[in-house]
Each structure stands twice: as structure tokens, then as C-alpha cells.
Amino acid sequence: MDDEETMVHNAVSQSRRAFLSRTGQLTTAAAVAGLTGTAGHAATAETCKEDATVTSVKDSHYLLADVRLEEGFEKDGDVIVATRTALYTLEIRDGRIAALHGAGSALPAGLPTYQANGQLALPTMRDMHIHLDKTFYGGPWQAPRPRQGKTIMDMIALEEKLLPQLLPTSVERAEGLIALLQSHGSTIARSHCNIDPVSGLKSLEHLKRALEKHADDFTCEIVAFPQHGLLHSKVDGLMREAMQMGVEFVGGLDPTNVDSAMEKSLDAMFQIALDTGKGVDIHLHETSPAGVAAVNYMIDTVEKNPALKDKVTISHAFALTTLAPEQLEETAARFAANGITIASTVPIGGLMMPLPQLSKAGVFVMTGTDSVIDHWSPFGSGDMLEKAYLYAQLYRGSDEYHLSRSLAIATGGVLPLDDEGDRAWPKAGDEAGFSLTPASCTAEAVARLPARTATFHRGRLVAGGIDKASS
Known part of the structure; x- marks a missing residue:
């Protein structure tokens, strides 16, 4: 190190x-x-x-x-x-x-x-889903470890070992990522920031330090992100502390696969948002029926709590790729009616996100880098114009x-x-x-x-x- x-x-x-x-x-x-x-x-x-x-x-x-x-x-x-x-x-x-x-x-x-x-x-340009707080960018080349056969819990265990190594240089590396985004025309972003038992509030403190240095040339919202699971890592208290430190959104992560309690996990996330008046931006990677159940539960929760209307973003939302056309139409209509937005990285490969259908239904769709280079992925360029380029190719926009x-x-x-x-x-x-x-x-x-x-x-x-x- x-x-x-x-x-x-x-x-x-x-x-x-x-x-x-x-x-x-x-x-x-x-x-x-x-x-x-x-x-x-x-x-x-x-x-x-x-x-x-x-x-x-x-x-x-x-x-x-x-x-x-x-x-x-x-x-x-x-x-x-x-x-x-x-x-x-x-x-x-x-x-x-x-x-x-x-x-x-x-x-x-x-x-x-x-x-x-x-x-x-x-x-x-606007990078509306990035992790400025933890990155290999700015250091020597380092490819992620093999993912074959690894679960998200295995990746969390790996991250627990990596975070202490990344924290000492996280301010400089975040500034490097900011400069990269600016070079591609992005000066507005939304960054997820780890809140976990290993780094505590240090990742947030370091990210805020980097952003304060760029207050005049870069605008960034922060999502307090319980990367190791809101319930699994017992960080409800830390999340609430983060809400008092200039954070705009309560984050969340795969309530079934990570927290093993979909309703309890989502209720805890939404309760923090309701108690603090903040928005929500949750990572939802699940494509099993549990992912669809989580989407429906979140819509139900917003409909029951008008204070959450226009304040919820679902990032990734891969479960939407599994819906039949009539189910997608109904879900998109409910998203639009409740101001629920989607943040997608415009994935390529087997998961063909229904982004045009969502936009046509009146759902606000954003995109972002996610990882530029870290232990999750080495492929991010930090270029939002490239996301538009991928969108055009995937959805037949060649004219x-x-x-x-x-x-x-x-x-x-x-x-x-x-x-x-x-x-x-x-x-x-x-x-x-x-x-x-x-x-x-x-x-x-x-x-x-x-x-x-x-x-x-x-x-x-x-x-x-x-x-x-x-x-």
C-alpha cells in the first residue's frame, strides 16, 4: 500500500x-x-x-x-x-x-x-450514478478479481478488505474522477458514498472534502449508500448521522439478496427518508421474482406516503427486464404517476432495459458511469456522451x-x-x-x-x- x-x-x-x-x-x-x-x-x-x-x-x-x-x-x-x-x-x-x-x-x-x-x-452532461468515493482510478492498473461463482456477499467481503487500503488516497482519487468527468463535459453528478462498518463515515467525510475543493466548478448530490446492506451491516444509526452531513438521498441495496428481508429492509430505508425529509436512491440489481416484488412494494410505499412522491429513484432496476409488456406498461404508468425515476447505466449484453418504453410512459430516465475502475468493473470511461451513443445503438437510433x-x-x-x-x-x-x-x-x-x-x-x-x- x-x-x-x-x-x-x-x-x-x-x-x-x-x-x-x-x-x-x-x-x-x-x-x-x-x-x-x-x-x-x-x-x-x-x-x-x-x-x-x-x-x-x-x-x-x-x-x-x-x-x-x-x-x-x-x-x-x-x-x-x-x-x-x-x-x-x-x-x-x-x-x-x-x-x-x-x-x-x-x-x-x-x-x-x-x-x-x-x-x-x-x-x-450529467453523471447521475457514480461512486466517487471508492476507485482504483489515479493509481496503478488493477483489474477486478474473477467474478465467476462469486455472490454479492463475496464481493462485499472483498470490499471490507479493500476499503482500508483505498481510504488514505480517496480524496485525491475523487478529485481525479471529477477532473475526468469534466474533461468529458460533465459538471453535474450524483455520487453514491459508502456508509459501512469498515469505513464508518470516513468515506463521506473524504468525499465532502473533495467536493468542497470543487464547489465552484462541479455540482454533486450525495447518496448515503449502505453497500454492505442496511440491515446486514447494522448501519441504521450511521445512515441517520450521514443525513445530518449534507447528504441528499438515502440509499439502499438488494433487500432480499443482501438483507434477506425485503419488506423490513425497504421499510427501514423509507423510514429514514421520511424522518429526515430526504429522497431515496436504491441499488436494485435483483432480477428474480423478488426484484419485481421489491419494485411493487416501493411503488405501494410511495402511494401510501405522499411525502415520498417525486423523491424516489431506482438505480439499475434490472427486474424490469423480466416483465411482460402489459406488466411493464402498468408499472411504468405507476412510476410516472408517483414521480419515481430510473437511473440506468444503459447496460449491454443479456439485460436489455426497456428505457424507451419507460420514457414514452413519462418516466424520467437518467444515466451514469457507476464504476470507472474499481473492484466491481474496469470498463467505465466517465463519458456520458458515450452513454447516449450506446443508447442510440441499442434502441436503433441511427438516423x-x-x-x-x-x-x-x-x-x-x-x-x-x-x-x-x-x-x-x-x-x-x-x-x-x-x-x-x-x-x-x-x-x-x-x-x-x-x-x-x-x-x-x-x-x-x-x-x-x-x-x-x-x-
Whole structure:
């Protein structure tokens, strides 16, 4: 562990954010030329001068010129075949978009001006299911142990041994994950945080310390997560303490497979939420009939307790893959009526989550990374645009229209164009949160996953770089 800690601290001291920023700058021109067919973009990239690039914008009032925004859909008969865009200058003041100035508009004089060089603006990405508090990220490569033949209880036993090794560097590693998310355009997140007998409240204290360092450039809700089982690990008291430490959600985990008492476990979780006025976000992996029973019990509980309406999220919810069409329709309608949301990682493989059906029924569906790299999985990229890309592939969204709609799962439903093709984002007064990418439109960005070259949060440049316009 001593060698590992040394490597982590050395990596942090080299400033991951500076490294990611330089990487974004170096890949911009190549990404423009390789991922888009717009010759004009390549020309602007070639004229960028390295010494004009800045990685920090702290002006409270400034202009960002030549930002590509979507204006509408183009059709061949009734078929949407392309997206029309135009270049704008965004006037940003006090963290908000004060105005959108079209080509030829008179611009306010005397303001600092930066260049987007024709790159497309995408709405802020949102990673709504991640574990920032426990990760191998930032340390040496370490693959998870074999899972074959292992139960979730075996994984919990392994985690009990790993947590003391992870805690000493968990603040730095959480900051590294935050920088990774920002480099991909995500500045809003919901992080589950272990509350367990091994780490007690230390994981939460460390996560809060990391988030406090990024109060101006990253927004994150926290879920107190009883990873070792709410009943199994006897952490009801610790969970209630966590609720007094700025935590927004009560977490839970597989009430049958882990706690071996579905109703008692769920009742305990909901009681904490009711007693403290917090929301609920439970991990539900169970696909057996017990998983369906847990879903129905949670809906029943919300219907009996109006204070829980619009405050419950079911993460994963794999039991929904086992429902017959008429059962799914009924369940989705009850979700929508009670404001129960779903957080899905858009899984690939045998579990085909019915995400389009849920959305069509009015259920709010979110996505997230879950694990970037830890003892559960090594495959996370931290890129929410990649989740939209997977969503489009899984649910046959290869045309211009459906590619553009797929972005919604990564942005909390915010899209540049509404379903009719009218601009919905950005508008004057909106918070100045967005990323820049060398793509011609949202559909291309979803399909081709170009680099995000700059990320803004409340008007601040928090990742990547942009050019300072010559005076």
C-alpha cells in the first residue's frame, strides 16, 4: 500500500487537470479533421495558435465568439435528414448566458473575447450514478478479481478488505474522477458514498472534502449508500448521522439478496427518508421474482406516503427486464404517476432495459458511469456522451432525428432542439454550462464521440482550453 500511495500522490502532483487540458488542445485539430466532414471547421482549427490558448476564464462578463448552435431540422419530404446550424457569439455574465448574438449583430464593446472556432456547443452532461468515493482510478492498473461463482456477499467481503487500503488516497482519487468527468463535459453528478462498518463515515467525510475543493466548478448530490446492506451491516444509526452531513438521498441495496428481508429492509430505508425529509436512491440489481416484488412494494410505499412522491429513484432496476409488456406498461404508468425515476447505466449484453418504453410512459430516465475502475468493473470511461451513443445503438437510433434525441439521457432531458425542431437550448438567461466539441451537430456528436475540447460550468472554463481573441 505504501508504494501505491506514493504513485497516487505523484500522479496527483502532476496535475491531472493540466494534463487533460493539454490533451484536449492537442486532439482538437485532429478530431475536427477526422470526425467531421466540414472543411470550414478544419480551416479554423489550422489557424489556431498555441500561444493564444487559455485554460482558465474567470471574467465575470465576456464574449465567446463563433459558437455553433443548432437552428432546426432539414427535411427531404417528411424525413429529417440534417440539422441546420449557425455561428453565434455568446455573451456570458455572472455565470449565465446574457444574450445570443447572431452573425452581423452589434456586440458590446470592451468585453474580453474568446474564440470557439466554429465548434458545437452541447448542454451540460450529467453523471447521475457514480461512486466517487471508492476507485482504483489515479493509481496503478488493477483489474477486478474473477467474478465467476462469486455472490454479492463475496464481493462485499472483498470490499471490507479493500476499503482500508483505498481510504488514505480517496480524496485525491475523487478529485481525479471529477477532473475526468469534466474533461468529458460533465459538471453535474450524483455520487453514491459508502456508509459501512469498515469505513464508518470516513468515506463521506473524504468525499465532502473533495467536493468542497470543487464547489465552484462541479455540482454533486450525495447518496448515503449502505453497500454492505442496511440491515446486514447494522448501519441504521450511521445512515441517520450521514443525513445530518449534507447528504441528499438515502440509499439502499438488494433487500432480499443482501438483507434477506425485503419488506423490513425497504421499510427501514423509507423510514429514514421520511424522518429526515430526504429522497431515496436504491441499488436494485435483483432480477428474480423478488426484484419485481421489491419494485411493487416501493411503488405501494410511495402511494401510501405522499411525502415520498417525486423523491424516489431506482438505480439499475434490472427486474424490469423480466416483465411482460402489459406488466411493464402498468408499472411504468405507476412510476410516472408517483414521480419515481430510473437511473440506468444503459447496460449491454443479456439485460436489455426497456428505457424507451419507460420514457414514452413519462418516466424520467437518467444515466451514469457507476464504476470507472474499481473492484466491481474496469470498463467505465466517465463519458456520458458515450452513454447516449450506446443508447442510440441499442434502441436503433441511427438516423439524424433519433441520434439527436438520444442525447437527452446524458443531459437530464436538455436538448438543443425540441422534437419539432425549434431551438430549446441555449436561451438567454440559461446557466452558462456547456461543452465545446468539433462536430457539425448533435447527431454527429452522438454517433462519432468527438473530444470535448472545453467544458464550462456557471460561466467558468473548468476543463480543456479555448483561444483568446486578439484585440
